[in-house]
Amino acid sequence: MNLLKSIAPELKHIIDAMYSVTNIDITIVDENLNRIVATNNINKVFRNKAPVNSVFHKSLMTGKQYLITDTINDPLCLNCFNKDSCNELAELCIPIHFNGKIIGVLGMCAFNEKARDNIINNKDSYIKFENQLSNIICTILSEKRFGELLEYRSTELVTLINSLNEGIIILDNNMKIMTKNNYINERLDLDINLILDIEEIIPKKSLEELDKKHFYGEVGPVKIGEYEFIINSNIIKIGGSKQGIILVFSDFNKMKESVLKSDLNKHITTFDNIIGESELLINAKRQAIQVAEKDVSVLLIGETGTGKEIFARAIHTASHRREDVFMAINCGAIPENLIESELFGYEKGSFTGANTTGKVGKFEIAKEGTLFLDEIGDLPYSMQVKILRALEEKEITKVGGHKSIKVNPRVISATHRDLHKMVREGCFREDLLYRLNVVPIYIPPLRERGYDIIMLSRYFLNHFSKIYKKDLLGFSAECEKYLLGYSYPGNIRELKNLIEYATIFEEDSIVGVKNIRKKIDSKDKQDSKTLAEMTKIYEKTIIENYLNRYGNSLEGKTEVAKQLGISMATLYRKIE
Ligand SMILES: Nc1ncnc2c1ncn2[C@@H]1O[C@H](COP(=O)(O)OP(=O)(O)OP(=O)(O)O)[C@@H](O)[C@H]1O
Known part of the structure; x- marks a missing residue:
């Protein structure tokens, strides 16, 4: 790209201004002698290229200034291709520098005595002008480049937000919509050019909720049109002060679908997949088939590996919730300090190590589906009352949150333990056992x-x-x-x-x-291993599971040590 040509309008303003002060005609040529701009008199007499071997040409080659006061006799003009038809009386050529290179020449041309005297009398100040001229052009070029970069960046950003599979709305400080992306326009059937009020898109109640969180947090699912969204908001800060708000709309049903899809990969399990014809098994199957449609809580009791999960899946498939999510949670495999957030979700930033965007819990994802609480006997006592409340009141509150979220999953739980004995020993809540044990089904060993x-x-x-x-x-x-x-x-x-x-x-x-x-x-x-040996193996398995989850990198190991409440040194010793 020819630099001088890219700022031709600005250069024209400069030389016109100079002409109105000096009355000397001016032209600027680029590094190929192409005339970029000229004052009106020059436009009339010159062609669009400066002559080869002219003083312009010499100034370009040498980077020097030249003042010619006698164009007929000056040796510098001897070889000029335009020598015979030249009608200039005097000429001052000043090279233009940019980033250490000569990118053109500015020429002041006198066609009459008055202009020639002006050049001669003021030659010192015109010569000094060279540096300033280069600075001015440099500034214009830099600004031009910055403007182009800005334009590129904003186009890049618009393209990016339009290619996202989530809705984006950007608001200014007065809650006026500044930008909305294609996704949200298409989903909500909004006119691209129509400027709406945000309250015409998001229900007032949800906006108030976001406002209470100072637009730093999540609400939802929020029903808008035919869709349900989780709306995540964040503020745009410049130099520490709030300049606007970004709202991100995630399709709640899509989140559910992805769980369903991963579930589908595990095949749909029906009662026909449960192999066996023994009386005990047929009895268990018969009971399960009878309760499948009834939407009651089922407690599957049986030793490890007897097929409790396969029964739970078959019950789900035979129930009217079959099109919704089946969500299995192993209560014994989740560390105690994470179980509440896994089940109920958390608000962003609610605890150290929490994902900055917050998290939807399993109860919410399976709110219309089936929740399979495996190893329910391993549920920490403190959590038991929270689960009971969720099941009784059909609502949950996220960790770090204040709003109640309606949930209505069908709960199937499973245990290999004697929960009645645990109740007698004070390790399991009796009220929760009654709630879960509406229909107990014994899965035989x-x-x-x-x-x-x-x-x-x-x-x-x-x-x-x-x-x-x-x-x-x-x-x-x-x-x-x-x-x-x-x-x-x-x-x-x-x-x-x-x-x-x-x-x-x-x-x-x-x-x-x-x-x-x-x-x-x-x-x-x-x-036949000793208890210490078995404990060591068990510990190692737990740590390996965590390392698989958080990764084997230094950050991963630091997180694992944090989650397990041990030092890095202990972690290294245990995985040796
Ligand atoms: N009747 C059956 N027919 C075919 N496969 C079965 C049957 N019962 C169990 N399985 C298979 O045996 C394995 C263990 O079953 P499952 O995970 O359902 O047991 P579980 O009782 O839930 O175990 P745990 O108590 O350890 O959670 C699975 O691979 C399951 O598919």
Whole structure:
């Protein structure tokens, strides 16, 4: 881009102003001798290029100033291509510098005696003018570039906010809408050019709520048109003072859909997926099918790995909530200090380490769906009363929040513990147990389910043979006998692992007892560990889970140490 050409209008103003003071005609040429601007007299007599070998040309090449007072005889004009038709009496050429380079020449040309005398008499001050001229041009060019950069940045920003999959509205300090992006225009069917009042978009009540939070926080879900949004607001500060507000609209149903989608990836579970024909299992299934449609709280009681979650999912699929979210929470796996925020969500900035945008809790996400509270017996006592309140009053309050949010999930809980005993021992609230235990369903342990063991083994063998591309026809009679005689402390989960192991390592066309026995023996060896050894392994598993969640980086480890309430040194020692 030709620099001088880009500021031609500004240059024209400068030379016209100089002409009105000096009465000397002026022209400016660029580094290729192209005439960029000229005062009117010059425009009449000159072409649009300064002549080759002219004084302009010399000034460009050498970066020097030249004053010619006798254009006919001056040796500098000897080779000028325009020598024969030149009608100038005097000429002063001043080079123009920008960023250390010569980008053009300004020429003052006298066509009459008066102008020539003026140049000669004031030559010193015109010569001094060179520096100032370069400074002026430099300033104009810099401003021009800054303006262009500003324009680029604002276009970049507009493009960015228009490509977001969330709605954006920017308000000034008087709550006037300054900008709204394509997403919000399309969703709410707003005219792009129509300037609306923010109160015509957001319900007054929600605006008041945001106002109470000084526009630094979240409200919602807020129903606007056909959509429900979580509205997050932030203030725009310049030099410490508030200049405006940004509102970000996230589609609440989309947030729910993404949970549903991740749920779909886990397949839809129906009662047909629950394998087994033993009387105990059929009884449990019958009870579950009967209550599925009734929307009552169900407590699934059974040892670990008996299939409590698969039952909970099947109940959800058979209920009228099947199109909504199924949200499983393992109450025993979430650290005590995080459980409330996981369940109820938190307002932004409500505690150290909290996400700066706040968080929607599991209760809110599953407010119309099914909430599966696994290992309910591990729920800290202090949380039990809060869960009870949420279930009784059908509303929750986020950590650090004040507003009640309506929720109505169907709750299915599960435990392997004797909750009645826990109530007697004062570790579990009786009122919560009554609330959760409207319909208790006992899921039998595998060792009491007889031939189900063989049905499940064949089912898993078929399943893993496909995965590991093995051609296994079944189990040997000895193997089936062995499988039927084992006690399965880990129930179906353990049987599943056992069959997976046997599928991988079996070399014959039917599964024999060898690999099954080997796996169970190795487990027994594991089980014969001391309490200290088992605690160490358990600790390590917890830490590994946390490291998977927060990452193995230094920041990740610092966060894990913080969450687990241990020092970095202890953390390193434990993961050695
Ligand atoms: N009847 C069944 N038919 C087929 N697969 C089953 C059956 N019961 C359980 N499973 C499988 O066994 C595994 C353990 O089941 P699940 O997680 O439902 O048990 P759980 O009782 O909830 O365990 P925990 O108490 O440890 O949470 C899962 O992979 C599940 O799919």
